Amino acid sequence: GEDVEQSLFLSVREGDSSVINCTYTDSSSTYLYWYKQEPGAGLQLLTYIFSNMDMKQDQRLTVLLNKKDKHLSLRIADTQTGDSAIYFCAESPLTGGGNKLTFGTGTQLKVEL
Amino acid sequence: GAGVSQTPSNKVTEKGKYVELRCDPISGHTALYWYRQSLGQGPEFLIYFQGTGAADDSGLPNDRFFAVRPEGSVSTLKIQRTERGDSAVYLCASSLYGQETQYFGPGTRLLVL
Numbered sequence: 001g002e003d004v005e006q007s008l009f010l011s012v013r014e015g016d017s018s019v020i021n022c023t024y025t026d027s028s029s030t031y032l033y034w035y036k037q038e039p040g041a042g043l044q045l046l047t048y049i050f051s052n053m054d055m056k057q058d059q060r061l062t063v064l065l066n067k068k069d070k071h072l073s074l075r076i077a078d079t080q081t082g083d084s085a086i087y088f089c090a091e092s093p094l095t096g097g098g099n100k101l102t103f104g105t106g107t108q109l110k111v112e113l
Numbered sequence: 114g115a116g117v118s119q120t121p122s123n124k125v126t127e128k129g130k131y132v133e134l135r136c137d138p139i140s141g142h143t144a145l146y147w148y149r150q151s152l153g154q155g156p157e158f159l160i161y162f163q164g165t166g167a168a169d170d171s172g173l174p175n176d177r178f179f180a181v182r183p184e185g186s187v188s189t190l191k192i193q194r195t196e197r198g199d200s201a202v203y204l205c206a207s208s209l210y211g212q213e214t215q216y217f218g219p220g221t222r223l224l225v226l
Contacts, residue, residue, distance in 0.1 A: 004155070035217075040219075041219060042117075042204065042217040042218055042219040042220055043156070043204065043206075043217040044217075045214060045215070045216070045217075048214070088155050088156075090155075099144070099146075099161075099208060099215060100146070100158045100161055100169060100172075101146075101148075101156070101158060101215065102158070103148075103155030103156050103157070104155050105153070105154055105155050106154075106155050
């Protein structure tokens with residue numbers, strides 16, 4: 001079955017760039033997503049990338065996709081304390097109209113002053 | 114409402130009891146998803162509705178779990194004979210049919226004593 005893996009923890013200093021990595025196994029993945037979850041809150045969609053793209057940039061966020069290696073990364077430029085949260089990578093095949101997401105275990109990002 | 118809402122926000126029950134969790138999707142969204150997030154894990158897919166019908170219920174862990182969406186809007190996740198292992202945050206998401214973006218509610222935190 002599908003499997004999505006992430007490192008568990010990342011600590012950075014405020015103002016530095018953060019890079020959160022994710023690997024997935026499902027070669028039929030069509031969309032890959034990054035969600036943010038703050039304590040006690042629901043999941044917030046940050047960005048997504050279609051599998052025929054290599055890169056997508058959205059303000060401070062840059063997503064890189066290496067489809068050959070099934071590796072996805074999220075770079076956050078100028079990381080702020082408000083970026084402290086758990087970040088989930090997710091993938092979906094988007095077949096038959098449904099969009100069942102498979103999530104990784106999440107990477108906890110801690111931003112230190 | 115503007116977003117996906119879920120009630121109750123917290124539910125404490127005793128082992129063996131029956132519980133119902135409610136999800137109110139974004140108005141006009143035909144697709145509705147339920148996920149379960151255990152402590153320290155990413156969300157796991159339970160069931161997907163397209164309109165009133167369950168298009169994919171492959172994630173339901175066993176026959177104690179059941180979900181309905183009788184009018185194609187509000188959905189109720191029902192858990193019979195609850196077990197301590199059912200303790201988790203139950204997340205609901207909705208999306209337009211064929212659209213890739215799922216919008217998540219804040220979740221219901223279920224604790225089975």
